[in-house]
Amino acid sequence: MAKLNEKKTEALVKKQxxxxxxxxxxxxxxxxxxxxxxxxxxxxxxxxxQALGMDDQNL
Structure with missing residues (x-):
């Protein structure tokens, strides 16, 4: 469901x-x-x- 909402947000922002x-x-x-x-x-x-709560040490 989160992925679907993300796609809707992307489409809305792109349209604007x-x-x-x-x-x-x-x-x-x-x-x-x-x-x-x-x-x-x-x-x-x-x-x-950070959004996923991960700590990426390979940066």
């Missing part, structure tokens, strides 16, 4: 960002669930681990 023109702005990069930037990806990994 589209309405606000974020996807049409060359100065803004919208990345979904992952990033090509290693610093951002590492931060996302830490946040995901």
């Amino acid at each position: 960002l589209e309405k606000l023109g974020y996807f049409d702005d060359d100065d803004v990069i919208v990345e979904e669930q992952a990033s090509d930037n290693p610093v951002i990806e590492k931060l996302l990994k830490v946040l995901r681990s």
Whole structure:
């Protein structure tokens, strides 16, 4: 059920960002669930681990 709610939230946020023109702005990069930037990806990994109550020692 949590995964379904997450998908609904993603769709809602994406729709709002589209309405606000974020996807049409060359100065803004919208990345979904992952990033090509290693610093951002590492931060996302830490946040995901914390959200799951895990302690990732391999960072």
